[in-house]
Amino acid sequence: MPVEFRHAASASETPLPATAGQALWRGFRGKCPACGEGALFGRYLKVNDTCPHCHEEMHHHRADDFPAYLVIIVVGHILVPLVLAAETHYAPPVLLSMLAWPAIALVSTLGLLQPVKGAVVAVQWFGGMHGFEDAKKARAPTPTR
Numbered sequence: 001m002p003v004e005f006r007h008a009a010s011a012s013e014t015p016l017p018a019t020a021g022q023a024l025w026r027g028f029r030g031k032c033p034a035c036g037e038g039a040l041f042g043r044y045l046k047v048n049d050t051c052p053h054c055h056e057e058m059h060h061h062r063a064d065d066f067p068a069y070l071v072i073i074v075v076g077h078i079l080v081p082l083v084l085a086a087e088t089h090y091a092p093p094v095l096l097s098m099l100a101w102p103a104i105a106l107v108s109t110l111g112l113l114q115p116v117k118g119a120v121v122a123v124q125w126f127g128g129m130h131g132f133e134d135a136k137k138a139r140a141p142t143p144t145r
């Protein structure tokens with residue numbers, strides 16, 4: 001029996017993500033995980049209550065501090081080996097190290113925070129976590145005639 005994925009509250013023609021990876025990628029790009037078109041964020045880290053394109057409710061998310069923890073882990077695991085390698089091989093002046101590494105850490109952290117939060121919200125949406133249970137039930141596969 002063929003199944004069709006339908007979007008309950010949307011007039012969007014964009015198909016729903018079939019996998020958590022697709023939803024995650026949409027969220028990482030700052031797009032609504034449901035339609036992939038609307039902006040997920042109204043401001044830097046403020047998730048829109050609803051998608052401006054398909055009107056999917058996004059206010060149920062509970063990302064909390066998890067994106068920040070993930071960014072700390074990722075940036076730390078990339079930056080610490082770079083610092084150690086640079087200090088070992090090139091021994092740059094102390095003043096340069098004191099200015100450059102914190103700046104690189106700040107830019108990379110602030111640059112990754114919104115995409116990682118978008119990915120976390122998208123995974124919560126895809127998995128029906130927290131208040132997203134009803135949205136997940138509504139988009140469950142329905143048999144077609």
Ligand SMILES: [Zn+2]
Pocket residue numbers: 032033034035036037038051052053054055056
């Ligand atoms: Zn949307």
